[in-house]
């Protein structure tokens with residue numbers, strides 16, 4: 312590399328060739344990722360709402376953010392979101408995904424495939440259908456499957472379990488879907504571990520747990536980081552399952568759902584676009600900060616270091 | 624450690640990979656499993672190491688049946704073609720991994736690491752990661768990792784196949800010396816007949832999962848029991864061609880076509896002389912260029928190989944290879960006489976490939 316390539320570049324007139332190479336994806340990124348963020352940030356600086364319409368709005372500077380800071384319910388939404396993201400991530404999107412992929416790669420291929428396919432079902436079921444099934448599972452007597460099959464036969468008092476254990480339900484509903492994402496990625500990463508390495512660790516005397524700790528986890532470090540980062544951000548920003556399940560009732564109004572309610576759906580019919588976008592902007596900023604922390608913490612740049620070939 | 628394989632068989636979903644192998648390995652012996660790729664060498668090794676369970680048959684260590692022992696209870700060390708070092712661990716961590724799993728004290732791990740690092744000459748590499756080592760260094764580390772457990776049985780699965788030719792030759796000698804000094808019973812899987820011939824006390828030749836022969840290297844070379852062994856052992860490979868057996872005045876001849884007939888000595892009389900057409904084999908080093916005696920022919924090609932020249936020419940209507948002294952300065956197109964040393968000739972039945980001398 313170096314001189315030669317530079318000389319070649321000098322010869323070619325006009326735009327550098329990488330520009331056209333990247334152009335299609337750059338266009339997509341700008342159009343669908345970058346522009347929405349810019350628009351969100353712009354609107355968050357206004358008092359735009361369905362009362363003001365698109366013409367009578369005014370710039371309010373950072374007022375929306377000040378309002379977020381002093382509203383008493385802010386802390387509730389914030390901590391609920393933190394708890395929801397952390398618990399779902401730890402127990403399902405990472406934890407359950409790891410457990411399922413380790414188990415299904417250590418049984419016969421066919422059986423493993425079958426169980427993984429089972430975990431994929433909720434992902435290919437329409438969200439509303441899927442969430443309605445959970446609703447019926449936990450619904451109050453005389454409908455709830457849980458009440459009819461377990462609680463009443465035991466002689467206990469039936470109740471609406473979605474309301475009673477709302478947090479558990481939003482974690483389960485999201486976790487059961489979310490786990491399949493990590494599962495697919497971890498499974499292929501585990502299957503890519505060289506057979507000889509596994510044999511060597513068995514001959515060295517490693518038990519199953521020791522193999523997970525010393526061989527499998529180090530081997531799937533990068534997929535682990537990727538899934539953690541990706542799933543943190545998607546749990547923070549997606550709310551459709553919770554909306555269908557509880558619509559934010561019973562203390563399940565996570566931040567993104569709050570933003571949605573403020574901006575696009577509330578009881579008084581006044582859609583506070585400006586305020587809702589300020590809430591969304593907070594998510595964007597927190598997401599960016601978290602992303603940077605993850606990358607730093609896991610030394611993501613090691614992953615994209617120069618190819619080794621030349622230094623061999 | 625004495626090892627016995629008894630009717631050892633492995634099937635994968637009905638397909639037989641290893642077919643009823645019987646052999647015994649003496650304590651301290653160095654045995655090679657030799658055969659072409661896909662013949663079942665690795666499968667056999669993995670059954671001995673406890674990774675695969677035999678479909679049928681038994682594996683005995685010191686006379687005790689170990690079929691159902693997990694790998695960690697078998698006192699074995701294993702070395703792979705791919706080195707199979709743990710890439711995220713340093714050389715030191717790779718070496719002491721088995722001790723660490725058993726929660727041995729730090730001092731013991733350090734001392735043991737030093738012991739094997741000295742044996743393998745890798746003392747200066749302890750803090751490096753495998754990715755920073757050359758292939759030869761990685762294989763030394765892998766050997767060290769196998770030795771640190773003080774195994775009673777060492778299993779090698781083509782350990783030198785990824786190394787360059789020079790290194791392969793020097794590591795070959797090194798492993799042999801090491802095995803001699805430590806006296807550890809060893810099984811060495813390879814598809815390279817030179818490795819097997821130079822290193823092993825005894826060689827088990829395997830083809831399609833079936834044991835073809837199990838004997839000392841010289842016997843494989845001089846008295847091949849089957850055509851397969853004759854073709855597989857020896858470098859350059861044995862000349863093999865079909866000949867017609869002729870009997871004239873009580874003497875036996877091999878007819879090579881175009882009127883070329885070679886007398887077969889009494890000591891090499893094929894078992895069934897009524898066969899008619901059979902396969903004859905003769906090694907390139909057992910043909911010589913004669914002055915005036917011998918069969919007249921013309922040199923078609925000369926391949927200088929350093930110590931010898933490999934000559935290609937026609938004998939009857941067969942192409943034949945043989946080795947000569949480069950000092951003779953033979954050139955393509957030269958007319959020469961060939962003297963085959965028929966006391967070293969081999970004969971095989973065509974249909975079965977069985978030797979008509981030794982089987």
Ligand SMILES: Nc1ncnc2c1ncn2[C@@H]1O[C@H](COP(=O)(O)OP(=O)(O)O)[C@@H](O)[C@H]1O
Pocket residue numbers: 635639640658659660661662663664665666667
């Ligand atoms: N895990 C397995 N599943 C199915 N077939 C296998 C498996 N391992 C080996 N085989 C088959 O068994 C035969 C012997 O393989 P192997 O022992 O690896 O040969 P070698 O080591 O002599 O090259 C091959 O035909 C191979 O395809």
Ligand SMILES: [Mg+2]
Pocket residue numbers: 661664665666
């Ligand atoms: Mg093999």
